[in-house]
Amino acid sequence: MLELVLFSLLNGLVFATLLFMLSSGLTLIFGMMGVLNFAHAGFYMLGAYFAYTLTGYLGFWPALVVAPLLVGLLGAAVERYGLRRVHRFGHLAELIFTFGVAVVIEEVVQLAWGRTAKSYEVPALLDFPLFRLFRTSFPAYKAFMLLVSVGIFVFLFAILTRTRAGLIIQASLTHPGMVAMLGHDVPRVFMLVFGTGSALAGLAGVIAGPVLGTFPGMAQVLGTIVFVVVVIGGLGSLTGAFAASLLIAIVQTFAVALDVSLSSALATVGLRMSAGGMLQDLWKVTIAQVAPIMPYLLLVLILVVRPTGLFGTRET
Amino acid sequence: MLAVSDLHAFYGKSHILQGVSLGVGEGEIVSLLGRNGVGRSTTIKAIMGDVRAQGSVRFRGEEICGLPPYVIARKGLGYVPENRDIFPTLTVRQNLLLGVKNPRRPGRWSVDDMFHLFPVLGERAEQPGAVLSGGEQQMLTMCRTLVGDPHLIMVDEPTEGLAPMLVRQVADLLVEIAERGVAILLVEQKLTIALAIARRVYVMGHGRVVFEGTPEDLRRNDGVRKEWLEV
Numbered sequence: 001m002l003e004l005v006l007f008s009l010l011n012g013l014v015f016a017t018l019l020f021m022l023s024s025g026l027t028l029i030f031g032m033m034g035v036l037n038f039a040h041a042g043f044y045m046l047g048a049y050f051a052y053t054l055t056g057y058l059g060f061w062p063a064l065v066v067a068p069l070l071v072g073l074l075g076a077a078v079e080r081y082g083l084r085r086v087h088r089f090g091h092l093a094e095l096i097f098t099f100g101v102a103v104v105i106e107e108v109v110q111l112a113w114g115r116t117a118k119s120y121e122v123p124a125l126l127d128f129p130l131f132r133l134f135r136t137s138f139p140a141y142k143a144f145m146l147l148v149s150v151g152i153f154v155f156l157f158a159i160l161t162r163t164r165a166g167l168i169i170q171a172s173l174t175h176p177g178m179v180a181m182l183g184h185d186v187p188r189v190f191m192l193v194f195g196t197g198s199a200l201a202g203l204a205g206v207i208a209g210p211v212l213g214t215f216p217g218m219a220q221v222l223g224t225i226v227f228v229v230v231v232i233g234g235l236g237s238l239t240g241a242f243a244a245s246l247l248i249a250i251v252q253t254f255a256v257a258l259d260v261s262l263s264s265a266l267a268t269v270g271l272r273m274s275a276g277g278m279l280q281d282l283w284k285v286t287i288a289q290v291a292p293i294m295p296y297l298l299l300v301l302i303l304v305v306r307p308t309g310l311f312g313t314r315e316t
Numbered sequence: 317m318l319a320v321s322d323l324h325a326f327y328g329k330s331h332i333l334q335g336v337s338l339g340v341g342e343g344e345i346v347s348l349l350g351r352n353g354v355g356r357s358t359t360i361k362a363i364m365g366d367v368r369a370q371g372s373v374r375f376r377g378e379e380i381c382g383l384p385p386y387v388i389a390r391k392g393l394g395y396v397p398e399n400r401d402i403f404p405t406l407t408v409r410q411n412l413l414l415g416v417k418n419p420r421r422p423g424r425w426s427v428d429d430m431f432h433l434f435p436v437l438g439e440r441a442e443q444p445g446a447v448l449s450g451g452e453q454q455m456l457t458m459c460r461t462l463v464g465d466p467h468l469i470m471v472d473e474p475t476e477g478l479a480p481m482l483v484r485q486v487a488d489l490l491v492e493i494a495e496r497g498v499a500i501l502l503v504e505q506k507l508t509i510a511l512a513i514a515r516r517v518y519v520m521g522h523g524r525v526v527f528e529g530t531p532e533d534l535r536r537n538d539g540v541r542k543e544w545l546e547v
Contacts, residue, residue, distance in 0.1 A: 164413070164419065167406065167410055167413060167414055168414065170403070170405065170406060171403040171406060171414055174403065174404070174405070175401055175403060177366060177385070177401075178397065178401040178403075179414065180384070180385040180386045180389070181364055181366065181385045181386070181389050181395045181397075182389060182414055182415050182417070182460065182461070182464060183386055183389035183390045183417040183464055184386055184414075184417075185386050186386060187384070
């Protein structure tokens with residue numbers, strides 16, 4: 001039991017930092033521009049594919065730096081030459097635009113890399129068990145993922161809270177118009193934030209690709225969960241994105257690890273379900289099988305109980 | 317210094333500004349009067365580039381109509397909004413720092429000057445802007461614009477909702493700002509303040525300027541006051 005709890009916690013933490021790497025960018029972009037960026041997970045996928053190809057030419061380590069930079073530049077270009085023009089037609093047009101970009105990314109990935117999963121592997125240097133506890137080992141690569149994510153967050157947090165650029169970003173989150181009228185080039189700030197958010201998504205793709213798989217559906221698989229995270233945390237709230245990333249990741253990893261049926265789980269809290277009846281098949285389902293639905297159940301619950309999300313201030 | 321001529325602006329299909337023309341000279345306080353909804357705030361937002369407008373706005377000899385707000389601000393035009401648009405989560409000091417356009421080129425007023433001028437703000441320098449009272453927030457928005465070293469500031473309803481004593485303080489501050497060489501275009505409801513400190517006044521009605529003159533002219537002109545100002 002202790003083994004299960006410990007490793008679920010560790011795996012949950014790794015997954016949480018990955019989610020936060022995606023959700024932080026998404027929520028910042030939403031906070032500043034009011035745009036829910038459907039293409040965000042597409043940039044995550046591009047990060048993985050770019051890294052896969054670059055690893056073939058340069059090796060994993062240069063790819064770890066170059067791939068997110070490329071994705072970031074692409075994101076900045078999408079904002080500068082696409083979103084900024086669409087902006088004046090309102091939020092709906094922007095939403096449709098990002099949706100279009102997401103579809104284009106997915107199609108381009110399939111054209112360029114094919115429909116099958118790529119064998120983008122964990123680099124040999126990190127392909128060993130870091131430690132062994134009881135009967136389970138913890139891979140060094142997961143520790144590396146954790147390290148990279150934490151490093152990035154410390155860096156971003158320092159920029160946001162300690163620099164002038166960070167002040168401008170913080171103020172633009174709530175009052176972009178006023179910030180512009182004080183003489184700050186807000187469109188440029190938007191482009192930088194969009195580019196940085198995309199680069200972060202790309203980095204998440206680079207480090208998640210070898211673990212979660214590099215295939216054309218990867219954007220959709222993680223993308224929907226990231227939306228759930230951002231809505232549960234409260235659109236536009238970084239703290240919320242962080243808390244919700246932790247919550248979703250840990251709930252999901254624990255659920256996946258629990259191989260008990262719903263009826264025995266309910267029995268532990270004193271609810272006896274009859275073996276027969278209309279719902280008999282439902283009670284035989286294990287918690288692990290229900291795990292993928294958990295985030296969405298939480299989403300519905302939050303929307304009913306607290307429509308602004310955990311830390312949000314505006315209605316979703 | 318500022319010359320607006322034949323300025324038009326629309327919100328959807330409604331024609332909000334129908335050819336507004338006005339001017340502000342070097343170091344002058346000019347009041348823009350009128351009832352609610354006649355387009356005074358829209359006029360200054362249009363000058364600032366925040367509302368799309370057609371016509372001509374010349375500032376220090378340059379056409380600025382159609383430029384984005386941040387470019388207009390960098391040319392030395394400051395805007396103090398009506399709704400006290402402070403950044404509530406940032407500290408008072410951070411709010412002021414955001415008003416500084418270029419930290420390497422200090423202007424006439426520094427952040428510390430503002431703390432000397434308004435000790436209340438100094439005492440609360442490290443507290444979030446949200447905890448300030450309405451009057452203090454008004455001071456903060458004004459100071460935040462001033463540290464950006466503007467040549468002209470447009471102030472929208474600075475005394476709205478303030479206690480009488482604070483109203484007097486704001487008026488004194490405006491006079492002092494003008495004495496330091498910053499021209500002021502003041503949108504104000506309170507006739508007494510506007511007439512006391514302005515050198516010239518414009519009265520707006522239905523999206524255009526219906527009267528232009530000195531405060532003395534307006535005092536004598538019962539017709540204009542009755543038709544366009546008094547409720």
